[in-house]
Amino acid sequence: MSQIRLNENQKKAVEYNEGDLLIIAGAGTGKTAVITQRIVNIIKKDLAKPSEILALTFTEKASEEMKERVDMEMEYGYEEPWISTFHSFCDRVLREDGYHIGLDGDYSLMSGAQAYIFLRRFLYDLPLDTLKPRGNPTKFLNDLIKHFSRLQDEDVSDDEYIKYAKALPKKTPEEKANYEKTKELSETYKKYSQLKIENSKIDFGDLIILTLKLFRERADVLEKYRKQFKYILVDEFQDTNYTQNVLINILKDGNRHKLTVVGDDDQAIYKFRGAAISNILQFKEKYPKAMEIVLTDNYRSRQEILDSSYTLIKHNNPNRLEETEKIDKKLVARAAFKPDEEVVSLIAAKDEYTETERVVGEILKLTGYAEHSQESSNSQIFDDKGQSGFLELSSKAKYKFKDIALLVRANSHAEPFIQELRNKGVPYKLGGARGLYFRPEIQNIVAFLRILVDYSDEIAMYRLLSMDVWNLTVREYIEINRLAREQKLTLFEELEKLWDVKIGEVEGEIKDVNNPLAVKMLDSHAISGISNLLEIIDNSLKRIKDGRSILEILYDFVKISGYLDSFLEEESGENLFAVSNIQKFFELVKKYEKDNPDSNIYEYVDYLNYCIEVGESPVVDQSQLEDFDGVNILTVHGSKGLEFPVVFLVNLVSQRFPSQNRSDAIPIPEELIKETLGENFSESNSHVQEERRLFYVGATRAMEKLYLTAAKYYGDGKSSKKPSVFLNEILDRDVGEEFVGLVKEGGMKIASMDLETYESIVPKDVKLDVIKKFSYSQLHTYEDCPRKYEYSYVLRVPQKPNSTLSFGTTIHNTLRDLYTALKRSKEGLEGVSNPPTLKDLLGYYEKNWVSSGYESSKQESLKKKEGEEMLKKYYEKMYSEDQSPLRLEESFSVHFGESVFAGKIDRIDVVGEKGEVCIVDYKTGKVKSEANIKKDLQLPLYAVFAQEKLGLNVVGAKYLFVESMEEIEVDISQKRKDLAKKKLLEAIDNIRERKFTATPGFVCNFCDYNSVCEFAEI
Ligand SMILES: Nc1ncnc2c1ncn2[C@@H]1O[C@H](COP(=O)(O)OP(=O)(O)OP(=O)(O)O)[C@@H](O)[C@H]1O
Ligand code: SF4
């Protein structure tokens, strides 16, 4: 850095000292370098003391880097300037001066997940009525937190929101509904603020809001900071939000302060609804006298990369400053590079497997390993444990692994690449992609915690028992599980039974088991392993009762189980990494316990589950990886401001990049948005433009080589994907043709997992009655994801009980009773001659109520009430004594060789003169979309069997969505029926052949096994 010779404009920007300064410039033109040099220049020229300089950046990483760069230029022992993110700056101010506005300086700062736990604790104190969550509150609270955070970003106070709500029109029913909802939200917002104050908590949004409040209310405090800072500098200015801007503007008092902001509108990737150019325009308006400098010399990349990126970003015209302000953003490469044949290249692969293989192949070539790996089969050369395989690096190679970055749009897209890199023994480091809680060594600990708070969590139990330290084989697991099932016990209870103990109340030690059944099923290693596990759980439960810390319990768990030692047996990079992750996890637990002294393990696990669900997972410790020579894997968002000699932008297909547009579930009212949206603003347009800027950020990270890669088929590869539109734009040609000839071969393989592990978790020698009785929901699960099928029906890891399922059963059975009574009344059977009344119906409901799976008794009673209302309406609108139910809950089964397909039809109504029937299936969830119903094969399949087995003439089929009272007809034409049957037979065949290839994707979000499945994409 110290060697760089600033160009004329950069020099001007560094030395300008007359007033405010705006630098707008494209990627890699030295904006960050200018800020750093300005700081150094101010100090060296004695224009101000270091403590009089405030530099604000966007991410912790960026601020660390800036500190380092300044550090390098300064003499040892100099006083440090204030270089930090907006949030840590505010944190520092509030800890010191927050007491002026009544803030306890020792407040605890809540992350999003902590805010969730906090709100959840007070859920029933919130003034919610119509919005009160009926089902699982997690999603609702999540949306609520996002909503609050958006309000904070726009500097909307609770009182302002309430005032806004009150003034809303209430004439029409729609207006009234909107008013009610907004009022409720605004009051909840206020309550949330109060609760935070009462409990000395603040969230991230508050940091800025409260600092603003402090400065607004206490002129003396504001003056103190105004006096302190003479220079204010802001990097990545394009991405600051409304409140951050207000903060800057408050701090800056006329000419007393010199404000420098640097930014690039083409790199705005965190702007609300893509208000990319608004900051810079507003700045110009507010500070018309500010000097404006444009930099066009790029010191990072080859010209080819710059040109391609430029062709891409021009597609955002006219919503770019280059257009509106006539600023030249076309970059000229200034760095010296040797000629290269191919700088920007496209890899068009037929499927995901080939894409990952080719990317990793290319990495091996770039680092000089390709020839090596072709000489013999790669697994012999490269240690299959991964990182240790590559200790000596070929000196001839042009690039080191750490020179290479693999950028993904979503964390989950990294997984196949990680697998392939591991398989080939290529070292890698993850930055942000897949955080700590997704690391396998941490997932095991999380499973243990889950069992401590809920021993019936069978999925966690499966994960826990799969840990090597207990010596249990898959066969043994299946055996115990089968036994548990037969006796209708949870696995945990089954173990208690076999060991003849009551965990949590055992006196003395848990010894080996005497039960002959256990001795027959398990070998001696497994017996001692499980004894050890039970002993640990027993001790832990006792300690929980004694109010001991979570940390203490966890520490004993990893020690006594031998888990920690298992990583220390062999000193490989991977093992050390695992240990450091465990350490990090423990530190987080410690911090949680310190910040929440009144919390307990139940709340902690809830918090952890939420973090995992919303993906708020701390990044794995990178500091020790900084110098480690490994391929960098990070998200495009996380790559902001960084640079690498070689960049791979992968998975460039539509729906992945650009991603699908997901708007806020609870949007804030337009009128409260202070940000100026572009003139040509449109919701869908702005999403693609934002994604295009993100793509631009990714591409401009590359210095020498940029690889763009995409495949035609992903996941189960049923339908082909279109290449990303950005590929056409950046390459300035239609790439579609390059994907045309590509055909997928046979069954899809997931990158580089060897087939055995990949096909099935269960070893081949374990004989399983994989499939005897087969139901539609099995077929459905198999179609969703074969791996999910394996978990659910082969390993039989039971799914969590949930309230949706319980409610569904209740309604099914209630309706069955209703129509049975109607049918009997018509047949004059059993002395029942009167058709059922509403009172009867509610009686059936009461009798059939299933109460498992509800979060709390409050939630249960709410749902029960709702169900009652629903049934009343049903009775009034949908039920009629004229209905002619022929059969109810009609079961059937059909043999296919060794397997039997079994199903149950909820209701069969006679609809025609000649006994023609219509089959009806009740659904309790949300109404499925038309498209989903078209795809659905359940009723066509049932129609086949109703005809073949029951000899009925089925002329119609429909779903009855009980909650919304909608009836939806299903197509049961011959074509649909044939297809349904074909699918069924195919699935049965595949299952017999143990084809359990995971097909991760959107479905993982709703899959109960996503916390134990290594392929999960969440
Ligand atoms: N005058 C110069 N001479 C040589 N190298 C330079 C010069 N100015 C900047 N660089 C180098 O160019 C690279 C890009 O600089 P920098 O990261 O500051 O750009 P930027 O404009 O902040 O980029 P981005 O928009 O991606 O944040 C860095 O490696 C930096 O050291
Ligand atoms: S998490 Fe995803 S990949 Fe894994 S079993 Fe579930 S659906 Fe399949």
Ligand SMILES: [Mg+2]
């Ligand atoms: Mg920068």
